[in-house]
Amino acid sequence: MGERGYSVWAWLLQAFTGLLLVVLVALHMVANHFAKRGLLTYRDVAALFADPYWLVLQLALLFAVIYHGLNGLRAVILDAGLSPAGARRLDWALFALGAAMAAYGVGLALSIGGWLGSR
Amino acid sequence: MAEVELTVRVLRGPARASAAGGRYETYTLRADAGWSLLDVLEALQAGPAPDLMYRHSCHHASCGTCALRVDGRERLACLTTVGQIAAGRLGERTGHGKDYRLPRGARAAVTLEPLRSFPVLGDLAADFAEFFGKLDAVEADLVAARGEEATHFEHCITCGACMSACPIVASDLEYLGPAPLALALRGLQDPTKTGSDARRLAAADQPHGVWRCHHVFECTAACPAGVDPGQALMELRARLVRRRLGWREGARR
Amino acid sequence: MIGAGSTGAAIAHDLASRGIRTAVVERGEPASGTTGRNHALLHSGGRYVVKDPESAVECIQENLLLRRAAPGVIEETxxxxxxxxxxxxxxxxxxxxxxxxxxxxxxxxxxxxxxxxxxxxxxxxxxxxxxxxAVIDPYRLVLSWLATAQANGAEVFPFTPVEAVEVRAGRVAHVVAHDLVHRRRLRLEAPVVINAAGPWAGRVAALAGVEVPVxxxxxxxxxxxxxxxxxxxxxxxxxxxxxxxxxxxxxxxxxxxxxxxxxxxxxxxxxxxxxxxxxxxxxxxxxxxxxxxxxxxxxxxxxxAGNKESDGRELSRGFQVFDHGRDGAEGFMSVVGGKTTTSRLMAEIVADRVCEKLGVQQECRTRELALLPFHRFRWREGG
Amino acid sequence: MSEGEARRRPDWRAWFAPRGRRTGMWAFVLNRITGLLLLAYVFVHLAVLSVLFQGPAGYDRLVRWMSSWPFLLFDVALVAVLLVHGLNGVRLVFVGLGAGSHRQREWFWAAMAAAAAVFAYTTYLILAPAWR
Known part of the structure; x- marks a missing residue:
């Protein structure tokens, strides 16, 4: 964590995911709220996620949200002044949390889109 | 010059870890509108508060010792005049050389507190030891002015106003903060001076360097020397990003 | 040392660099008196060449020495x-x-x-x-001197006004000062006490029961x-x-x-x-x-203060050392006058006298010594 | 004299202390609060979506419930928070690399103006279906 060079990437990726999210969240909101005048039903959602392009977009959104949100949280916590050891523990904790969220989210998306072959 | 009946609330107290923990003492005195706050403090010292502690040296915004918080905002005491306070014009850089056309028998009140995020030597005197340590980390030096450009980072008088205004300096004790980072960039820009550029870049790139900045720009707003440390920080970060991406630095003079 | 203006700081640096145990008490911030509020001019000597050629010679020599010792506080304009x-x-x-x-x-x-x-x-x-x-930053020059003195073992006490200078049996015994930072009384025993209080030198001298014509x-x-x-x-x-x-x-x-x-x-x-x-x-x-x-x-x-009283410009810009041994306060000295540009020279002369009094044989080294940067100065021990 | 007495402590209350501060500070406070709110919302959102595992019945019940007035108002608020955080965030990416940082105040208000305009339109889109 104390190593140089690490923080540049963290910052750049935060900026990049931020810009990406503006686009992806906009698409997400349009699809969910505005495409059909009202919220989507289960069938609508399943249809959307069965489309590989949409699936990829939503997974990108998922990953971007996880990174941007958790790295943002990390910045907030680091702003409070952590020791190098504390910062390292924080990184691991956030990484584990992010991985769990990603696994859960991917499972959810694949499941609703029928990609797991259960239905 | 007009006389003003000035009520001064001063946050006083012994040496302590931060401005918090003192107590407010209130003094009332008759002050000339042309007096600076340093004149006011000297008058208090000569009268009701003989052991009042505050820092001052050059009295013309060059030494950077007399920064304090005036009604919550960082100001140099030497540039802040009684007339300016009475006229409610603390947004102006200096109150000297101005006639605020105060009415006869004008009254004003002002609250003085030491800089935020600094240990206190006593009363209004901030202890700059920790701050100076950060200047040391970037090998800051007084750098001669060269020509007239929009922003002169060498004009930094290390008064600590930006450090006090920055919310992150308050919470991350290791964060280098605006002035040291602005001076790191100045050191990198100045080809005539000694000091290690590698050390400056390393200091700026560590987790408590530029990456802790969240673009609040209170440093720039608080700077009494027109240095714009916020801009310096952004340029320094852009430099680190370009370097990491392997882009060549623009033409080096 | 009483006073941390350019006189006191330069003398403290000189003494400390000769290995003499030195303490500086200053009533407020370093350089909060005359030094801080000076012109910021590092004299070439040009201003004195006609009326006061001696000062001019000192100025140009010291000007060149200071540029080498403390380039970080000088703008070579x-x-x-x-x-x-x-x-x-x-x-x-x-x-x-x-x-x-x-x-x-x-x-x-x-x-x-x-x-x-x-x-x-x-x-x-x-x-x-x-x-x-050239243009000099007098505040930072003083901090550089003091920082270097601190590195050489000197103790510096800002915000510590002197309350008493005790003279016993014709000798200066100790100085009592009120350390406002640590809220305590300091009792500093020293064989030599130097009054470098600038315009306040008369007031400090009075504490020892002697007079200084400032x-x-x-x-x-x-x-x-x-x-x-x-x-x-x-x-x-x-x-x-x-x-x-x-x-x-x-x-x-x-x-x-x-x-x-x-x-x-x-x-x-x-x-x-x-x-x-x-x-x-x-x-x-x-x-x-x-x-x-x-x-x-x-x-x-x-x-x-000379015999001639006028608007002050006619008075000598040089400095004078008063040894108060003659006035019944052996070991107490006052240094009055001088310029920031020539402080190092003044300090050398004063420190030579101090060494003589203490029987210390140490040559002055401040001609060659580079100063530490101003930001090495610390207001209190361990800070 | 002990060093401990003079050592200052981290004070994160300063993040939310805008007394005497200016536009940049307000932008920072807004960004920080909206960011933390959005992160909290992401957790809730993902958790709620677990009903997708239960098949159509559970999900459609949820959607009907969420189409009710209180939830639509919640959505409106969510959009506001997203717009403030997102558009100020775009400003931060550019300002943060030095592009236009001496105009950061103006860019903040421009971002907020854009946010307000989009907000007005989306509020209409979200609430309109509920009118009929």
């Missing part, structure tokens, strides 16, 4: 002496001759070149001479909110009001007036002095008249 009327022009010969004799490197340049170098100069420049004036002489300076010149600009004539404009960072500072005051405290800034500074300054740089004022301030120089 260079300086110009300019003649703008017949009277100034009449002074030119004496000035150039004085520079030659004092060894101040002076180079006469054509007026139009002077105006190319300094576009703000008045059109009526008749003659111009380049000298190695005459505080006040001066007003005006700092403009614009840097109108890149070099120090002096009027080519005997020193007088408003005859010098020093560029410092983003400002130009016009100096100065001179009148006698009671003490260094609470010196008023008379509005007519400010006006006079601006009028006189505008004769050299016309833009002075339009430039907004950043600050007007006053300080008291601690001059040695």
């Amino acid at each position: 260079g300086g110009l002496f300019v003649a703008i009327d017949d009277e100034d022009l009449a002074y030119r010969e004496a000035f150039l001759e004085g520079c030659r004799r004092a060894g101040v490197p002076a180079e006469e340049i054509p007026p139009d070149l002077a105006r190319r170098l300094e576009p703000g100069l008045t059109e009526s420049v008749r003659a111009a001479v380049r000298v190695p004036d 005459q505080p002489s006040a001066g007003v300076m005006v700092a403009l909110a614009a840097r109108l010149n890149q070099r120090v600009i002096n009027r080519m004539r005997p020193p007088g009001d408003g005859d010098i404009i020093v560029p410092q960072r983003a400002t130009s500072i016009i100096g100065t007036t001179s009148w006698n005051v009671e003490s260094g405290d609470r010196i008023p800034v008379p509005p007519d002095h400010v006006r006079r500074m601006i009028e006189e300054g505008a004769k050299l740089l016309p833009a002075v008249r339009e430039a907004p004022v950043l600050a007007a301030f006053a300080a008291a120089r601690p001059l040695v």
Whole structure:
């Protein structure tokens, strides 16, 4: 964590995911709220996620949200002044949390889109 | 010059870890509108508060010792005049050389507190030891002015106003903060001076360097020397990003 | 050491570098008296070549030494002496001759070149001479001296006003000072106590029951909110009001007036002095008249009171060391007068005397020693 | 004299102390609060979506419930928070690399103006279906 060079990437990726999210969240909101005048039903959602392009977009959104949100949280916590050891523990904790969220989210998306072959 | 009946609330107290923990003492005195706050403090010292502690040296915004918080905002005491306070014009850089056309028998009140995020030597005197340590980390030096450009980072008088205004300096004790980072960039820009550029870049790139900045720009707003440390920080970060991406630095003079 | 202005700080540095245990007590912030509020001029000596050639010689020598010792606190601007009327022009010969004799490197340049170098100069420049004036940050110079002294083992106590100087059986015994930072009384025992309190030297001397003939002489300076010149600009004539404009960072500072005051405290800034500074300054740089004022301030120089009493400008700019052994306070010395530019030399002379008294045989090393950067200074131990 | 007495402590209350501060500080406070709110919302959102595992019945019940007035108002608020955080965030990416940082105040208000305009339109889109 104390190593140089690490923080540049963290910052750049935060900026990049931020810009990406503006686009992806906009698409997400349009699809969910505005495409059909009202919220989507289960069938609508399943249809959307069965489309590989949409699936990829939503997974990108998922990953971007996880990174941007958790790295943002990390910045907030680091702003409070952590020791190098504390910062390292924080990184691991956030990484584990992010991985769990990603696994859960991917499972959810694949499941609703029928990609797991259960239905 | 007009006389003003000035009520001064001063946050006083012994040496302590931060401005918090003192107590407010209130003094009332008759002050000339042309007096600076340093004149006011000297008058208090000569009268009701003989052991009042505050820092001052050059009295013309060059030494950077007399920064304090005036009604919550960082100001140099030497540039802040009684007339300016009475006229409610603390947004102006200096109150000297101005006639605020105060009415006869004008009254004003002002609250003085030491800089935020600094240990206190006593009363209004901030202890700059920790701050100076950060200047040391970037090998800051007084750098001669060269020509007239929009922003002169060498004009930094290390008064600590930006450090006090920055919310992150308050919470991350290791964060280098605006002035040291602005001076790191100045050191990198100045080809005539000694000091290690590698050390400056390393200091700026560590987790408590530029990456802790969240673009609040209170440093720039608080700077009494027109240095714009916020801009310096952004340029320094852009430099680190370009370097990491392997882009060549623009033409080096 | 009592007092941490340029005198006290330079002496502390000298003593500490010779390995002598040194403590400095200062009633407020370092350089919060005369030193901090000076012109910021690192004299080339040009201002003294005619009237006070000895000072001029000291200035140019010390100027070059300081540039080497503390480059970080000096802006190497260079300086110009300019003649703008017949009277100034009449002074030119004496000035150039004085520079030659004092060894101040002076180079006469054509007026139009002077105006190319300094576009703000008045059109009526008749003659111009380049000298190695420079701009110094007096506050940071003092911190550099003190930081170096601290590194050599000296103890520095800012915010510690002296309350008593005890003299026992004709010898100075100890100094009692109120350490406001740690809220305690300090009792410093020392075989030698040096009073370097500047304009307050008389008050400190009185604590030891002796007298020092110090005459505080006040001066007003005006700092403009614009840097109108890149070099120090002096009027080519005997020193007088408003005859010098020093560029410092983003400002130009016009100096100065001179009148006698009671003490260094609470010196008023008379509005007519400010006006006079601006009028006189505008004769050299016309833009002075339009430039907004950043600050007007006053300080008291601690001059040695001679027999001749006048407005203070006639008094010697040199310094004097008073050994109060004769007055029944052996070991107590007062240092009065002097200039920031020549503080190192002054310190060398004083420290030699101290070594003599202590029986220490240590040569002065401050000619060669580089100073630590100002930001190494610490207000308290362990800070 | 002990060093401990003079050592200052981290004070994160300064993040939310805008007394005497200016536009940049307000932008920072807004960004920080909206960011933390959005992160909290992401957790809730993902958790709620677990009903997708239960098939159509559970999900459609949820959607009907969420189409009710209180939830639509919640959505409106969510959009506001997203717009403030997102558009100020775009400003931060550019300002943060030095592009236009001396105009950061103006860019903040421009971002907020854009946010307000989009907000007005989306509020209409979200609430309109509920009118009928």
